[in-house]
Each structure stands twice: as structure tokens, then as C-alpha cells.
Amino acid sequence: MVDFDRFQILQFFSLAGSDLTVQIPVWLSKLKNLEFLALDFNQITGPIPSWLGNLPRLSYIDLAHNRILGEFPKQLCRLPRLLYEPIASQAEDQYEFALPIFCNIITTNQIFRPQKLSSFPTMVGLSNNNISGYIPVEIGQLHLLCWLSLGYNNFSGVIPNQISN
Template sequence: MKILMSCKSLHTLSLAGTFEGEGMSSDDDMVDFDGFKNLRLLSLADSDFTGQIPLWLSKLKNLEILALYNNQITGPIPSWLGTLPRLFSLNLTSNRILGEIPKQLCRLPRLVYEPTASQVENCEFELPIFGGSVTANPRFEPHKLFLFFPAIDLSNNNISGDIPTEVGQLQLLRKLNLDSNKFSGVIPNQISNLTNLELLNLSRNHLSGTIPSSLGPIPTSTQLQSFNASAFEGNPKLCGAPLANKCSRPNKGIDEDNKKNNKDMDNGLHQIPWFYISSVVLGFIVGFWGVCGSLIINKTWRYVYFRFIYNVQDRLYMMITVRINMIKRKP
């Protein structure tokens, strides 16, 4: 890698299947890294790389395609990936990545629907593959063409947590593959904002609730009509069209958390310890009979108490009467 750093004009670097079983170049190894200024495509796939995604990749400000699939990469998805200004294709499939999808990844400048993104004439990248025999075909004409388009592929990892609602901001995205992970919770309705989406795969996760209506009976006027049941299968708690698993009632997925909270509150009310109930009852009994019982048993106290009540009543009566007479005498 360091040998190639001096190639200032290099814009495509594919080393797929080259460094089998080695570790990713660490930040310590690339401490003086300042190369690949014009690199647009970097592929380190199919190499069984170990370790985490290194920070030095964040310096590739012109990078458009990053392919690290079919390795042994561990750790979380770094949030700085979402700050690369020109990145529009990310493939991390078939690794050992953990954690949640960082919200920053859902703000890739090249994929959000903003003036800087909408002005991109063609968010694609063509990569011709040359090959042949030096003696038989010294001209090395291209025999294969790879086409890269706006895509995020995180399939076959150990990513968990909810699918972030911010994913709806990636409005130029054409492929979203989250297959074979550990995502939980409901499918966010914001996915329906991805009107350019052509491929969606959420299968083999732990998703639950109702498939949003925008992804079930697909409107024929959008790209989303191409989704079928295979995009959602492998989620036993998921229901609704296009799956055969019918929901018990509409909006079950949306209301699931509220129902759970209400159930917990109801259970809490029914599980109030008897200690507190008995304390309240005992306090009432002691307070009530402590006063009334004393008046019933002790004749002197009873006479003094009621005499006091009568005196107060007489004084109130006299005050009210005098006040009324004074008001009447005023001209």
C-alpha cells in the first residue's frame, strides 16, 4: 500500500484477493499517510482482512466506491464514513461487523436529496476489467465491465439495533441490503422516502410488527413496486403484505411499543405490594379511632370538644349577623 501512495494520479485501486489472511493497514502503520489524493475506487475485498476499518481511509476525500466485502473485519461501522463528500457506494458485506448503524452514515452528502447531490448528472462508475495473454493479445482489450451505482450493502454481518429512521434521507440510494444481520424493532416508514430505490433486502433479521403500507401494497407509480416477500422473509415476528403472515389488526407494528408500555403499567398496578395497602388501611384506622374513640370513651373530653364546636358556631353566627346589619344600614 505504501509503495502505491506515491502514485498521485491513481484513481482506481483494486487489490481484491491479494492480501489473504493479513491485517488491515493500521493507523500506526499509516501515520504519515498523505497519498491517494485522487483515488475514486478502492477495493480490498476477498482478502480475509482482520481488524477494524482504519481511520486513515477518512482522508480519501475523493473516494466514491469503497469495497471491503468478504473479509474478517470486526468492530463497529465508523461514523466518519458518513462524512466522505463523494462516497456513494459502500459494500461491507460478509464481515464480522458489530454495533448499530451510525446515524451519520445516513447523511452521505452524495446520496441525500440536496442541491449538491441532485446536481450529480450520473451517480455511476464504470470499471473496465482488462485481461488476456501478453503473447496472444498484447493490446489487453477489456473483457468485463463493472457498473457501480448508489448502494449500501451491509448484509451478512452482526449489526444490531433498530434501522435508523434517518435512512429516509438517502433519497438517491438505489440499493439497500441489510440481509442476515440482527436488526430488531419495526421497519421505519421513512424507507418509503427512497423513491429511487430498486433493491431492498431486509430478510433474515429480528424485525417485528407490520410492514409499512408503503412497502406492502406497493403503489404502481414508484420504484418500490419491485419488492416482494423475499425482501422481508426470515423475520418471524414481521407481518403484513407482501408476506403471507397476516397481522391481527392494522398498525400492530406501530403500536407495539405503546401496547407493551401499557401492559407493563397495568401489570405494575396489579402488582402493588400488600405492605403498602395494609399500611394505608392501618393508618386510617388508627387516625380515625384515635380521635373518635377517645371522645366516645372519655366523657370529659367529649363535653369539652362539643362545647368548643358550639362556641365556634355561635361566634360565626354573630359575626355574620352583625356584618349583614351593617350592610343594611348603609345608605
């Protein structure tokens, strides 16, 4: 159903708050330029697919407030953009676009300011799901991670010391 050739340059993908009741679609794995993935506040089920860790440019992933099951995949701890600084030519943010800035306060005025993808913090947001098992020690490899949200899940074991890396 999706013509992947037309989506090859897609960098920003958000269906947050769309009441989706599916699993994370496999066709997203073909989006090698994807940097920003926001699927929070839906009813997404199933596990976090391990192929998310293979997306070379992904640096912002928000899957919070869903019904995701399974364990924290170690492959997420291998996201290249969270492990090391990109080469200057890859890091160049060529496109500027207007995105709505939302607040928790309901207002009639939405503010649209020019944004660049690099203005978003590096993030892994998995809170408010049904993720179980251990938090992998490999999480300490994500030296460029700015925001990690794992609350309100069913993790067991201890918080790994490596998380402070």
C-alpha cells in the same frame, strides 16, 4: 505507514474477498475523493465508523459478509452523494478504467470492460454481519439510494416507514 498525500485522488478502493481480519482503518477517513468502497467478504470486526458518513463523494459502500458489530450509525444516513444530486462539475466522471466483471459462475475468462464510477448503483451493503439495534428512521433521507442490503443481521424493532422515501 500510509502516505496520505499520494492517495488524495483515490476514488475506487476495493479489498473485497481479501480475508482481512482488522477493523475499518481510520486512514480511509482522509480520502475525500473516495466514491467506491468495497470491503465485503472479509473478516472485518468492530463497529462501522461514524466518519464514513463524512466522506463527501462516497456513494457505494459494501461491507457485507464480515463480522461487524454495533449499531447502524446514523451518520451513514448523511452521505452527501445519497442525499442530493451533486453539482454538475463534481458529478463529471473524467476517468474511464477497465474493471473485471465477475459472476458467481467460475470461468477462466474474465471480461474487462471500460467502466466509469457513475455506472455503479448507489449502494449501502451491510448484510451478513452482526449489526444490532434499530434501523434509523433517517434512512429515509437517502433519496438517491438505489440498493440497500441489510439482511442477515441482528436488528430489533420495526422497519421504519421512512425507508420507503
